[in-house]
Amino acid sequence: MTDTLFTQAMDHGTGPDDLAADGVVDISDVMQKMAEHKGCGTEGGSGKASCGSSAGPADMAPEIWEKVKNHPCYSEEAHHHYARMHVAVAPACNIQCNYCNRKYDCANESRPGVVSERLTPEQASKKVLAVASTIPQMTVLGIAGPGDPLANPAKTFETFRLISEVAPDIKLCLSTNGLALPDWVDEIAKYKVDHVTITINMVDPEIGQHIYPWIFWENKRLQGYEAAKILTERQMLGLEMLTERGILAKINSVMIPGINDKHLVEVNKAVKSRGAFLHNIMPLISAPEHGTVFGLNGQRGPTAQELKALQDECEGDMNMMRHCRQCRADAVGLLGEDRSAEFTTEKIMAMEVEYDAEGRKAYQQAVESERQAKVAAKASELDGLEKAGDIALLVAVATKGHGIINEHFGHAKEFQIYELTAKGAKFVGHRRVDLYCQGGYGEEDALDTVITAINDCHAVFVAKIGGCPKADLQAAGIEPVDQYAHEFIEQSALVWFKDYLAKIESGEIVHQQRGDAAIRQGALLSQAG
Amino acid sequence: MAYKIVASQCTNCTACEALCPNLAISEAKGTFVIDPALCTECIGHFETPQCVAICPVDDTCVLDASQPRYQAA
Numbered sequence: 001m002t003d004t005l006f007t008q009a010m011d012h013g014t015g016p017d018d019l020a021a022d023g024v025v026d027i028s029d030v031m032q033k034m035a036e037h038k039g040c041g042t043e044g045g046s047g048k049a050s051c052g053s054s055a056g057p058a059d060m061a062p063e064i065w066e067k068v069k070n071h072p073c074y075s076e077e078a079h080h081h082y083a084r085m086h087v088a089v090a091p092a093c094n095i096q097c098n099y100c101n102r103k104y105d106c107a108n109e110s111r112p113g114v115v116s117e118r119l120t121p122e123q124a125s126k127k128v129l130a131v132a133s134t135i136p137q138m139t140v141l142g143i144a145g146p147g148d149p150l151a152n153p154a155k156t157f158e159t160f161r162l163i164s165e166v167a168p169d170i171k172l173c174l175s176t177n178g179l180a181l182p183d184w185v186d187e188i189a190k191y192k193v194d195h196v197t198i199t200i201n202m203v204d205p206e207i208g209q210h211i212y213p214w215i216f217w218e219n220k221r222l223q224g225y226e227a228a229k230i231l232t233e234r235q236m237l238g239l240e241m242l243t244e245r246g247i248l249a250k251i252n253s254v255m256i257p258g259i260n261d262k263h264l265v266e267v268n269k270a271v272k273s274r275g276a277f278l279h280n281i282m283p284l285i286s287a288p289e290h291g292t293v294f295g296l297n298g299q300r301g302p303t304a305q306e307l308k309a310l311q312d313e314c315e316g317d318m319n320m321m322r323h324c325r326q327c328r329a330d331a332v333g334l335l336g337e338d339r340s341a342e343f344t345t346e347k348i349m350a351m352e353v354e355y356d357a358e359g360r361k362a363y364q365q366a367v368e369s370e371r372q373a374k375v376a377a378k379a380s381e382l383d384g385l386e387k388a389g390d391i392a393l394l395v396a397v398a399t400k401g402h403g404i405i406n407e408h409f410g411h412a413k414e415f416q417i418y419e420l421t422a423k424g425a426k427f428v429g430h431r432r433v434d435l436y437c438q439g440g441y442g443e444e445d446a447l448d449t450v451i452t453a454i455n456d457c458h459a460v461f462v463a464k465i466g467g468c469p470k471a472d473l474q475a476a477g478i479e480p481v482d483q484y485a486h487e488f489i490e491q492s493a494l495v496w497f498k499d500y501l502a503k504i505e506s507g508e509i510v511h512q513q514r515g516d517a518a519i520r521q522g523a524l525l526s527q528a529g
Numbered sequence: 530m531a532y533k534i535v536a537s538q539c540t541n542c543t544a545c546e547a548l549c550p551n552l553a554i555s556e557a558k559g560t561f562v563i564d565p566a567l568c569t570e571c572i573g574h575f576e577t578p579q580c581v582a583i584c585p586v587d588d589t590c591v592l593d594a595s596q597p598r599y600q601a602a
Contacts (some may be wrong), residue, residue: 092544093585102540102585118541147542219548219575221582 064277067194067248070139070364071171072335076323076427079335080403081367084140085131087124088117088330089155093147095177095215095231098293099254099284102146117330118146121155123345125162129353131332131343132167136356136363138332140195142173146330150180153187160191167355171195175252179215179231181238189245196242197250197280198235202260203270205229210259213293236274243275250278250321255302255310256294257284268314279314280321283307283519304456304517308428322429323416334401374403374488378425381494387501388422391511395420395496396431396454396478397489398462405484405492409465415454418489420497425490431517451476456517458500461492477514531568532578533593536560538586545580545590554580563590570599 072079093102119127132138141163143149149156160172173195174188181198188196202208208228215227222230242249251271253264260267268279284301286294293299302310311320323335333339396415398407417429431453433446447469454460459479463486470480484492503509531553534545539560546554546561551574553567563580570592571578580590 091540091542092547092583093542094544094583096585102542103538118543147544151544152547216583219579219582220577 064248067171068277070367071173071195072140073142073173073195073197073250073321073324076321077371077403079323080399080401081137081371082140083135083138083332083334084142085128085138085332086142086144086327086330087119087127087159088146089119089121089124089159090143090145090149090152091118091147092151093145093177094151094179094217095148095227096213097177098211098213098299099256099286099295101291101295103291117345119345121158121162123348124159125166126353127343127345127348128163128170129166129355130348130351132170132360133353133355134342135333135339136360137334137367138170139364140171140173142175144175144197148177148180149174150176150184153180153184157187157191160193164191167357169357169360173197175199176238177231178235178238179217180234182234182241185238185241185245185247188242189247193247195248195250197252198239199252199254200232200235200239200267200271201254201256202228202263203232203236203267204263205232207260207263208232211254211256236270239271239274239276248277249275250280251276252280252282252324254284255281255307257300257302257306259299261302261306261310264310265313268318272318276318278319278321280324281307281311281314282324282326285326301519304429304431304519307519311428322427370402374490377488377491378494381491381498382424384498385422385424385494385501387505388420388497390422391501391504392419392421393497393500393511394418394428394457394514395481395493396457396460397493398460399489403489404486405461405489406463406486409450409460409462409469409480412450412462415450415457415460416489417454417457418493420493425493425497431519447472451478452518454478454517456514458514459496461489461496477512530570530592530594530598531565531596532563532570532580532590533565533596534561534563534580535589535591536562538589540586542585544583544585548579548583550574550579563593565593565596568599572599 068075068078070078070082072082072084128141143156143159156174163170163172172191172193174193175197176199178198178200181196201211205225205228208231209224212228212231214221214223215231216222217227217230239249239251249271251267253260253267255261255264264281271279284294284299286292286299286301288295288298311322314320327335327338330340331338332343395418397405397418398409398412399405399416400407412433414430414432416427417431419426419428433450433453451473455476455478457478459481460473461481461484463482465480465482473480481496484496500509504511534554541556541560543556543561546556549563550571551567551569553564554561555564556562578590584590
């Protein structure tokens with residue numbers, strides 16, 4: 001519990017002298033491997049290849065590939081195929097953030113910090129077994145709160161212990177604000193948690209004081225510059241300690257225009273130099289009805305173009321995560337879907353669960369074959385793209401997963417966004433288009449929501465689309481494309497792109513830039529299924 | 530005076546329960562409560578009452594005016 005955290009903190013090694021334990025790897029070796037692996041993108045050609053190619057990427061150390069290949073949060077490619085779940089065993093938090101309001105808990109809401117019910121470690125373990133038996137592609141169990149897992153260390157580590165006993169094939173990960181991280185790195189290593197996410201929004205306390213009103217530190221509430229200074233020091237130390245132990249670290253940053261948007265480039269450099277594997281820059285969610293400080297004072301989130309520009313600027317030679325769905329602390333399923341309503345405590349306790357490790361393995365092998373077919377299909381369309389020259393455009397895709405265009409336009413709750421250039425097709429984000437929690441919006445409004453969300457795209461790929469929305473999309477300058485139904489996304493997008501380029505060449509069309517798009521702020525409807 | 534928890538504000542996050550040096554906080558009927566007989570306002574333990582310092586919702590852990598102030602022995 002939390003008292004253990006603060007009273008025993010000093011018993012745990014926090015300085016460099018404590019690091020000479022077994023299993024500690026040479027930091028320069030790790031850094032070298034990190035540097036050698038560039039890009040989770042899905043571009044073809046040389047240079048950046050990928051977390052994506054299951055055939056064994058030439059640019060990634062095999063041991064890192066083993067860790068990320070079926071982790072939906074660490075590999076863009078994996079997120080089309082593999083699912084994750086969060087168990088809400090960690091309600092207490094040791095800091096306050098201006099984008100978080102712990103009082104708000106709408107059952108239909110999906111965003112970080114929100115949860116419908118908290119679980120004991122025993123309930124969590126049962127839930128993991130129930131979900132793993134129902135969803136064989138569930139490969140990752142994360143503890144992400146709704147508070148901070150390391151402010152609830154007893155519950156967090158007991159949960160990991162129970163799960164590693166009953167389902168040793170499931171990867172364990174946790175997400176923390178980093179304040180307590182240095183005290184628990186050895187415990188994290190002990191339970192073979194090999195993925196840790198740290199939310200780092202600043203490396204300068206001057207900026208941090210506008211994001212964090214307080215931290216709880218050594219039995220006192222500290223505020224302002226002093227609080228932010230301690231937080232950033234602890235985050236950097238924690239990250240270095242993870243890297244030294246070969247534990248993959250993902251950095252989450254919330255992009256807050258006017259506060260830390262430009263500064264996140266500095267954050268990116270700081271975490272990259274300390275060996276972070278992946279950087280995930282997320283847009284601020286700040287609707288007034290959430291009751292957060294930022295929501296109430298009118299702090300806006302970034303537009304789609306602002307977010308992409310910052311992600312592009314930070315990409316350089318570090319992996320940027322662009323497929324984050326900012327899911328809730330008890331989410332279940334593929335990223336972008338939430339099946340938590342199927343697995344309430346009441347339902348789980350009534351379930352007869354049999355853990356079928358062999359069945360899961362067979363299913364996951366089938367997924368691997370599917371991935372390899374997809375990679376091969378994409379590679380087959382890379383020739384002939386050179387005539388794109390400097391043209392870069394975005395397309396939206398309606399998909400239910402597996403890297404295939406397999407969703408109807410009208411059923412899509414989100415669209416995946418791919419950037420098409422001379423180098424290939426690259427996943428660059430997603431746009432939520434689900435209806436708002438409040439208010440009765442009709443179908444016309446729903447279509448407006450979609451057009452606003454994908455306004456920066458030249459085309460939208462769907463499995464099927466009705467006549468009316470088709471006409472409205474065309475009027476808005478977005479081409480509805482339904483002739484690649486149930487085919488691979490990237491391969492189809494590249495075929496379409498080459499056709500588009502041919503039309504430009506023949507003078508049939510003139511290439512034009514599109515406008516900006518809006519990032520949805522409201523609550524997500526998280527119906528199961 | 531002992532501290533008390535304003536039930537309508539409490540998020541059930543459990544943070545205060547773990548920090549209380551007197552084990553005065555427990556869960557009851559879907560919220561957390563402080564036993565006034567055990568609460569010492571953290572006098573003799575910490576500079577500030579721990580429940581007040583950790584609570585994520587302002588004005589939720591407050592002095593209970595119906596109780597006399599705690600006197601250190």
